[in-house]
Amino acid sequence: MSNAAASSRWSGPDEPVEVELTLNGVPATLTAKARWSLADGLREHGLTGTHLGCEHGVCGACTVIVDGAAVRACLMLTVQADGSSIVTVEGLSTGDALSPLQTAFRKHHALQCGFCTPGMLMTAHALLTEEPEADADRIRSALSGNLCRCTGYLPIIEAVLEARAAYSKVDKP
Numbered sequence: 001m002s003n004a005a006a007s008s009r010w011s012g013p014d015e016p017v018e019v020e021l022t023l024n025g026v027p028a029t030l031t032a033k034a035r036w037s038l039a040d041g042l043r044e045h046g047l048t049g050t051h052l053g054c055e056h057g058v059c060g061a062c063t064v065i066v067d068g069a070a071v072r073a074c075l076m077l078t079v080q081a082d083g084s085s086i087v088t089v090e091g092l093s094t095g096d097a098l099s100p101l102q103t104a105f106r107k108h109h110a111l112q113c114g115f116c117t118p119g120m121l122m123t124a125h126a127l128l129t130e131e132p133e134a135d136a137d138r139i140r141s142a143l144s145g146n147l148c149r150c151t152g153y154l155p156i157i158e159a160v161l162e163a164r165a166a167y168s169k170v171d172k173p
């Protein structure tokens with residue numbers, strides 16, 4: 001259903017709306033209340049890897065990739081994702097095989113409680129997809145909107161630096 005069609009039928013914030021999109025490479029339909037954030041819609045769909053911390057755009061824990069851009073899923077409505085292609089942290093790995101970025105996080109102990117980790121991974125994935133040669137300063141800048149309260153940032157930067165090699169081998173469409 002198009003956004004225009006969704007808005008023309010809208011009758012209240014609790015009305016269920018069907019949102020059609022591509023989710024981690026697979027066509028999907030999310031049934032969401034009109035007032036739900038995209039993070040709510042994803043989590044209610046079972047994709048609970050997208051975390052909610054501040055719920056007002058500050059912490060970055062909810063970061064997902066929408067049409068190639070890292071987006072805070074707490075600042076976007078599920079209905080706004082109609083027709084979009086979304087990648088969540090669940091889409092990084094293949095089955096039980098971690099992606100090179102996830103493997104680097106594990107190797108460098110770039111997480112402690114793990115609450116911020118999905119957002120860190122998605123922000124770093126979006127960055128390295130576009131800029132596989134990003135240096136440490138660029139990585140720090142890109143991750144400056146993702147807050148971690150327990151690990152410290154040095155292992156995270158080291159992990160992203162190491163993962164660059166895997167992204168530089170990927171042909172861009």
Ligand code: FES
Nearest residue numbers: 053054055060074
């Ligand atoms: S939960 Fe979205 S930025 Fe904090």
Ligand code: FES
Nearest residue numbers: 112114116148149
């Ligand atoms: S690992 Fe705990 S908040 Fe980042």
